[in-house]
Every structure is written in C-alpha cells, then in structure tokens.
Amino acid sequence: MATKRAYYGHEGDRDYFERVFQSANINFLIGSGASLPAIRVLGSIEDDLQQLINDEKEAEYFTMAADFLSAVWLPHEYILKRGNGVPFSPVVIANVNAVRKNYDAFISSLEKILTRRRTGLLPRRINIFTTNYDLFIEDAATRNNNVIFNDGFRKRSSIEGHMIFDSGCFYQTISSTGNLYNYKVELPGINFIKLHGSLSWYHYQNNLYYNIRDPRPLDFKDDNEKKDWVLSHALILPRKEKFKETLLQNVYYDLLRTYSNELDKEATLLVVFGFSFADEHLETLTKKALRNATLKLLIFSFDEDSVNRFTDKFRDYSNVEVIYRPGGHIDFPMMNNIIISYLGA
Known part of the structure; x- marks a missing residue:
C-alpha cells in the first residue's frame, strides 16, 4: 500500500532524495495549488459548468466561464x-510577485538537478505536466537561460514566423558540439506539457498557435461578445457538443498518451505537487501506470490532513510515497528546497 514518509531535513532525507533523483527519468505533475495565491484553485468550477450544460442554461454557463477566466487572466494582466x-490592488501585486518567485526557484531547482546529473545513461531532461492554464512557468523560463525550454511550439518556415504547436517536439533532444574537439553533450532541457490547454493557445484553421490575446473588454457589449470571448480560449472546459473543437480534443488525448508513455518507461519518477487528483482521467492513467514496478510516485502533501486522503486513494500501490512535514506544511518554497536538498549549498 502507499506509505507515508516524514521529512525532517536530516542527512538520511538528503540521501534518500539523491538516490531518487539521480537514477530516474524525472517527471513532475503540477496542479493549481502551485499558483496560489495569485490564482485560486479550480474548486468545483468544472462540475458547476457541467451542471449548467445539463440544465441547458447557456447564458449562465458563459457568464460563469467568463468570470472564471477573468480571474485567471487578472495576474497575467499585471x-x-x-x-x-485600472490600477492593480497591492494584494494582487504581492500575490503575483510571490508566485513568480516560487516558479523562478522551481525552474532553477530543475536546472540544478539536471546540471549535476552524474549518469550519462539517462536523458538530461525533465518533463513537467500540468493541468494549469496560467503562464507562470513560461514566464519563469524567460529568466533562466541555462536550460532548453520546450513548450511544444516550433517556428515554421513562413515569413510571419508563427509558433505552431507540435507535440512531436517533446521527443527531441538538443546537444552541443565543440568547435575544436569531436564531442557532443546533451543540453539540460525541460518539456512543459499543458494537458488542459493554456491561455497562450489560439485555435485557427486546424492549428494551435502561440498567441497572447488582447485584454478582455471592461464590459461585454452583449451575450454574444461574452460567448465569443470564452470560446476563443483553447482550454479543456466542459462544453456543449456544438461548441467542442475536434482539434483541441485530439491534442488533449495526444498529450494524455504522452503522459502515459513517459510513466511506462523503466526507472521513472513522478513528483506531484499542488495536485489533488480530482481529475478522473489523470487519476485513472496514473493508477494504470503504477503497474510499472519501476515507477515511483512521490506526492508532496501540503499538510498532515491531506496525507491520509492520498494514502487511501493509492492504498493498492506499494510504489507510492506521500511526503509530509510533521507539524508543518510543504508549500512551494519548501518543496523546492526538499528536491535539491542533496545538492548542498
């Protein structure tokens, strides 16, 4: 069954995380808890939207969806x-700056893990899977030039230089060669895979483009403008069949397949933070992947109250460990410190 592992910061803890990270294909699954307090967690928004669809309350659906997306966009406008x-409140500014700092430290932590990787048998690459729509990780990646950041977009040979999404990018590696000597070194890289879409995705003529759209109007002129604004987002949200986009559905299942394939690899580590496994698809895929005896699932629990919920959810799997701090919390800064604790100062 799933086990609990208390973290005290002792030498034994550092040895444990060194063994775990140095000998594995590393994957992270990041949920909405990582973007707190800048963006509130999803809560029951998906269930609430689905209920409005079931009740055929179209106007109420688009009002709720617009309010939710406006809240997600707010920190990005800053x-x-x-x-x-309209000036931003001091609370919004403080929350955004705190979250940006956390994500900066996270990308830096992954860079350190990859740079210090001793074995040449494993790729110098980490996969980050997320259900978040926000752009905090993309933002943090612009301030770290020591890793190759791959979000699935590539330039095509067009005069406009459009960035078009291609999931095949996630299976590529980039190496550096010397000018005078015959050697090749794989550069540390991060694959960033957004399972539920992104605020930066734009659907146009059977392609997904990287595009930061204009700010939403202060007030919608009418319900049609509100509906068009909501539907312009390439996100996985409950929608009526007539509003569903085949391309987005195909991309969604393609990325879920990538998630499954990565977890099926030998000697794989999946680190989970800020994610509750409320998403039934991901919970099911993760449990299927845990049949791989060489897969280890590490779940960072924010507090001790959540530990039992996680151990109960994965009670049938012995390759799952729930990390917690007795008498304390594991927030984003603490998680960053823990995963690089073995690297020393």
Whole structure:
C-alpha cells in the first residue's frame, strides 16, 4: 500500500532524495495549488459548468466561464503590464510577485538537478505536466537561460514566423558540439506539457498557435461578445457538443498518451505537487501506470490532513510515497528546497 514518509531535513532525507533523483527519468505533475495565491484553485468550477450544460442554461454557463477566466487572466494582466487603465490592488501585486518567485526557484531547482546529473545513461531532461492554464512557468523560463525550454511550439518556415504547436517536439533532444574537439553533450532541457490547454493557445484553421490575446473588454457589449470571448480560449472546459473543437480534443488525448508513455518507461519518477487528483482521467492513467514496478510516485502533501486522503486513494500501490512535514506544511518554497536538498549549498 502507499506509505507515508516524514521529512525532517536530516542527512538520511538528503540521501534518500539523491538516490531518487539521480537514477530516474524525472517527471513532475503540477496542479493549481502551485499558483496560489495569485490564482485560486479550480474548486468545483468544472462540475458547476457541467451542471449548467445539463440544465441547458447557456447564458449562465458563459457568464460563469467568463468570470472564471477573468480571474485567471487578472495576474497575467499585471505581468504583461496592461490593465485597461485600472490600477492593480497591492494584494494582487504581492500575490503575483510571490508566485513568480516560487516558479523562478522551481525552474532553477530543475536546472540544478539536471546540471549535476552524474549518469550519462539517462536523458538530461525533465518533463513537467500540468493541468494549469496560467503562464507562470513560461514566464519563469524567460529568466533562466541555462536550460532548453520546450513548450511544444516550433517556428515554421513562413515569413510571419508563427509558433505552431507540435507535440512531436517533446521527443527531441538538443546537444552541443565543440568547435575544436569531436564531442557532443546533451543540453539540460525541460518539456512543459499543458494537458488542459493554456491561455497562450489560439485555435485557427486546424492549428494551435502561440498567441497572447488582447485584454478582455471592461464590459461585454452583449451575450454574444461574452460567448465569443470564452470560446476563443483553447482550454479543456466542459462544453456543449456544438461548441467542442475536434482539434483541441485530439491534442488533449495526444498529450494524455504522452503522459502515459513517459510513466511506462523503466526507472521513472513522478513528483506531484499542488495536485489533488480530482481529475478522473489523470487519476485513472496514473493508477494504470503504477503497474510499472519501476515507477515511483512521490506526492508532496501540503499538510498532515491531506496525507491520509492520498494514502487511501493509492492504498493498492506499494510504489507510492506521500511526503509530509510533521507539524508543518510543504508549500512551494519548501518543496523546492526538499528536491535539491542533496545538492548542498
């Protein structure tokens, strides 16, 4: 069954995490808890939207969806230095800056893990899977030039230089060769795989493009403008059949397949933070993957109250460990410290 592992910061803890990270294909699954407090967790928004669909309350559906997406966009308007002339509150600014700092430290932590990787038998690459729509990780990646950041978009040979999404990018590696000597070194890289879409995705003519859309209007002129704004987002949200996009559904299942394939590899590590496994598809795929005896699932529990919920959810799997701090919390900064604790100062 799933086991609990207390973290005290002792030498034994550092030895444990060194063994875990140095000998595995590393994957992270990041949930909405990582973007707190800048963006509130999803809560029951998906169930609430689905209920409005079931009740055929279209106007209420688009009002709720627009309010939710507006809340997700709010911290990005501050990051992008735009806000329709409306000043941002000190709380919003403080929350965004705190979350950006956490993600900066996270990308830096992954860089350190990859740079210090001793074995040449494993790729110098980490996969980050997330159900988040926000752009905090993309934002953090712009401030770290020591890793190759791959979000699935590549430039095609067009004069416009459009960035088109291609999931095949996630199976590529980039190496550096010397000018004078015959050697090749794989550069540390991060695959960033957004399972539920992104605020930066734009669907146009059977392709997904990287595009940061204009700010939403301060007030929608009518219900049609509100509906068009909601539907312009390439996100996995409950929608009526007539509003569903075949391309987005295909991309979604393609990325889920990538998630499954990565977890099926030998000697694989999946680290989970800020994710509750409320998503039934991901829970099912993860449990199927745990049949791989060489897969280890590490779940960082925010507090001791959540430990039993995780161990009960994965009670049938012995390759699952739930990490917690007795009498304390594991927030984002603490998780960053724990995963690089073995690297020393």
